[in-house]
Amino acid sequence: MSDIVEKTLTALPGLFLQNQSASGPAAAKASFSSRLGGLVRGITALTSKHEEEKLIQQELSNLKATVSAPTTTLKMMKECMVRLIYCEMLGYDASFGYIHAIKLAQQGNLLEKRVGYLAVSLFLHESHELLLLLVNTVVKDLQSTNLVEVCMALTIVSQIFPREMIPAVLPLIEDKLQHSKEIIRRKAVLALYKFYLIAPNQVQHIHIKFRKALCDRDVGVMAASLHIYLRMIKENSSAYKDLTGSFVTILKQVVGGKLPVDFNYHSVPAPWLQIQLLRILGLLGKDDQRTSELMYDVLDESLRRAELNHNVTYAILFECVHTVYSIYPKSELLEKAAKCIGKFVLSPKINLKYLGLKALTYVIQQDPTLALQHQMTIIECLDHPDPIIKREVLGEYSYLLDKETPEEVITKLYKLLRSDSISSETKAWIIAAVTKLTPQAHSSNIVERLIQEFTTSLDTCLRQHAFELKHLHENVKFMKGLLPVDKSCEDMVVDASLSFLDGFVAEELSQGAAPYKPHHQRQEEKLSQEKVLSFEPYGLSFSSSGFSGRQSPAGISLGSDISGNSTETGLKETNSLKLEGIKKLWGKEGYLPKKESKTGDETEALPVPQENIIMENVDQIITKNDQSQALTQSKEEKEKQLLASSLFVGLGSESTINLLGKADTLSHKFRRKSKVKETKNGQTTTAQNMTCSSFSSSSNVAYEEDYYLDHLQDRGDKEVKKFSLNSELLDSESLTELPLVEKISNCRLSTPSLFADNNMEVFHPPQSTAASVANEVSLAVSLLEETTEHMHSDLIEVCNNETISVSSYKIWKDECLLMVWSVFNKSASELKSANLEIAPAENFKITEQPGCCLPVIEAESTKNFQYSVQMEKPFTEGNLSGFINYQVMDTHSVQLEFSVNLSLLDFIRPLKISTEDFGKLWLSFANDVKQNVKMSESQAALPSTLKALQQELRLHVVDIIGNEGLLACQLLPSIPCLLHFRVHGDMLALWFRSSCSTLPDYLLYQCQKVRAWIDPQVPVPIPCFHPGLTRAFKAECFVSVFLSSRCKKHGKSGGDLVSKDSESPGHLCIVYPKTQS
Amino acid sequence: MIKAILIFNNHGKPQLSKVYQPYSEDTQQQIIRETFHLVFKRDENVCNFLEGGLLIGGSDNKLIYRHYATLYFVFCVDSSESELGILDLIQVFVETLDKCFENVCELDLIFHVDKVHNILAEMVMGGMVLETNMNEIVTQIDAQNKLEKSEAGLAGAPARAVSAVKNMNLPEIPRNINIGDISIKVPNLPSFK
16 A cells, blocks of 8 residues: 555656646756756855856856757746856856847746846846847736736836837836836836936926826835936936925925834834935035025924934934035034034944044035044044045044144144054055145144154155155145145046046057956966966067067056056045045046046147146156156156156167166166176176166066055055056156165065066066077076075976977075076077976975066077975975977977976975074974984084084074074974974984974984985984874885985985885885995 | 945855946956955954945945845945945845845855845835835735736646645655645545555
8 A cells, every 4th residue: 555655656746747848858857946056056165266167167058058949948948047147147158048038038927037037137238139129028018917017027127228219118107107006106217217317318208207206195106206306406406496395395294204104114214215305405405595494494303303223313314414514504503413423423333433534524624623523533533443434534634724734733643653553554644644734834844854754664655655755845846836725625636547548558559569457357367277377468578579569568558557447547546535635636627627628639748737737646746856847748748758668668779778877777776785796797798687677677567566456455545556656666767866766676675576576587588689698698697696585406407309408496485486497499490389387286386477478489598487386285205297398480399398306395494583482482382303313523513513404404593502503494384393403422412393293303304314414424314203194204204315315425326225014014124235224 | 326236255256246237247247356355355343335346437436235144245336325324225135035035044045046136126126226115025025926826827836836846855755735726635644544
């Protein structure tokens, strides 16, 4: 019996499925529903973007097959759409499904139709051609008797609808304004509003209907119509003054609690409606005493009624205050509003504080005393962790000026600067503020003191600002012209898009320059094609021989960054100005028209006066100061020149002499900083190197930008800094001023990796001029220079053939191991598409260094490929293998393979700590290894042993106290290991401690190895292992220690390695010729 | 006007994105990325407003966000919206989701992405706030579901039977399948014995 039951039960679902549709196998459908789940689970389990892409592409091809199959039912289609929506949301192209989405909206039942409409609204945009296919469906659904269908049609219309098809549905939607259901009326109103937005002239005739909607018996419909009125009143308030009374009445009713209870939100009557109405009133009452008088009562009521018990009442209150201050003032109301602002500013809730400060900025214009009341709070806010708050606060200071002399304000700011509790970021803003106040101050003692103090600041940003101030301060007259005393309190308008550069960029592009790619795009490309360098510009620049119209792509990317990425830059800029807005130059109205005329005619030289200065970029002003003709030149011209000069440096052969001069001055400073030694090379090489170095400094700009973008992302003042940095670097080409150059090198020093990269770059053999300079020289130079900077290994040839020879060497940089492969083209012809790839290795993280992708290797020249290697997990011996391929004469490609050995030692770096720190660290480490070794007389002296260790293993000798020596080192990235040596008679006690369990063991062997190497009397060490080690690790250690030490010592092959399985399997024993252990 | 509504999780994976302006696919992805970038690194103790989404249309715009457990809800709006008002609107949205899904969690949003969009469509229409009353929204959603069901009627019955089966774990084959008007009673096991 139970068998039958079981069978019946198992058959049931299948029966249902067959019922549902005759077509398509049931099994396929059953699995269908879980597909989205599977997809989502699959995606969440993945770790890399690459895997995700693979999965989604596979999913998409499945979907593509399914949606186009004739057997696919609408129900299945619906499931497909949901999955497509998901894929699209993740950013993958699902355009093959668009047409099916429209079909689904046309043909499906309600549920399917809804998904179809949803997919359409998410996939398509307003001007998509497929949208026309939807019009008929929409018309049909608008006429449907089914409310849900009508709603769906109205929703899609308000989301996306082709402008030219509006007439087809307009009458239908107008009809819906009389629909019996309020939800339909409401949606119809919003749909009409959408039409008003995209095609205002098509809905002109229905303004009267909007009025009707405003008077609708349903509150929801009325609320919907307020969207329209807010917009229309914003555009032209005078046409709607007659409605003021209605709005006031509505607000009165709302505030008075006349609405049904279900409009309450947290017992506040229809808060969003109130906000909307208050905004409208604010617009209507602006500069209009008569209209304003109508609303005084209700505003008073609103202020009074808003009991502060919930977030949303603050929202109303904030709007109220805003309205009170926008309309024709009434002192009684202003007073109340001011009190409210106090509540905001003093609130512990950060959101309210922010809004309070925001309110203060516009309130102070009318009532500076209020700011004085809240001065303490404002100053406290300066220290707030939220940068957005700080930004608002600094704006307040400009208004304090009305009551206090600039000197007083500067003194206050100076006091703030001195206090340690403020972050350097804030300090930089404060200096910017001081800069703007300085021209108005009569005595400048404090400013001078400030300059003195902060030009030596360790913080680059701070120092930069201080220098700006210094230079401006030196030329007071100019400064006053630039930052006029006129106190218009509006935000300065900036040509955010830098449109004046558009022409320039277009020109560059037309000459074959690479288009600018925004930062994230570059990063993504880098990720997606891990092997191939994404910083193509660099490759290009090095390969372009001569001056064939190709400009430095790095420079281009700088240029087009400014204009090509205009929205982004523009935004930041405006922000930054808002926050810095201590002294504002011109109002919106005054400036904008000029901007337009400028964009149209960018080459025209305009007279310089204030209105022409687009950016408040003090650095540029410095440049101007220094160049006498600058004052008669337009800002745009100036910038173009700077850009152009930076672009052609290092490439233009005509300007070599000129370049040499500039570069030399620059290099001079560089030499001072980085202790570069230029000894061996002839004058030409030096000059060329310098050309390169100056070039790389301009290419560095791109890096700096990215760097700053990354690090200052939500700092409002970023743009200002970015710009000043850029221009500084650019200026450095033409300016020989010490401070500027110092700053540059400082910037570099502050970003060590960048510095190092560029350092390498500097010594690339120059392209543009005489490429015939001996390559060996340049290679030797690069080696030599690295030596002064970092330790490096010998140059070892790893592979060669008749055309090329590949050598490699290791540079033990502070933060990683830099592997350099030097490819020398021995042949007389150039090699194309040269590409060096390193296979991913298990234990390492290998990153290609930017700027070393060199598609072309010229005849008899050397190219360097650099990879920084980081260790991911400890190992003793590792192998990096890779290959190089290239093309000869565009015909056949050749591939050469090579490999390089790496050992853990390559990742050991000295740890420079003091004796006290050593003591502290010593106590904190748990892993401990001790060994006593017998010393021969020859090495009894501790210092010499330590010195050998220091040299061989790159340990840091912390201290030598009597017969004890302290050494410290670290395994990259940051695993410290401490060593204690003690000589006791003829015994040497070695004692290691580290936070890592394997490190002490390893180092012990390395130390013994070194000893064995320096003294043949010392037997090759037999490792005694930490119990926690794996057998494989021990074996590796053993072999490496033994073989390497003996080979090195005797210059012949080591002993035989025998595995003795007597006691413990895998135990190793060495049998070697002479000495025994 | 609301320009865009984004929901993403703590790892920056978008769970819902709805834009009310014609942006290209690429721009949308960029907006999602940059918004996440901006919002993610903000501490819990800073304010919920950010000025200017980078791409989303200039300085006029602001980002208003809330962070719930694993999800960020971000509204990008222009200056005509009130910050605090939107902040509460997000709260209403989340509470509504919670009501509709009964203890909403991240997975609900992914698996029922269409439902979430429908709920959102009842709150915000074409970038304008349509309804802020939670009960009203839930009522609308319920009413629509009901209508869909009744419209589906007999023709839709098998489909819903399938979905009813699907919603249960297959090993415990249903005892009582309620398919709207026709309800098939599966006899209880004991009565068969």
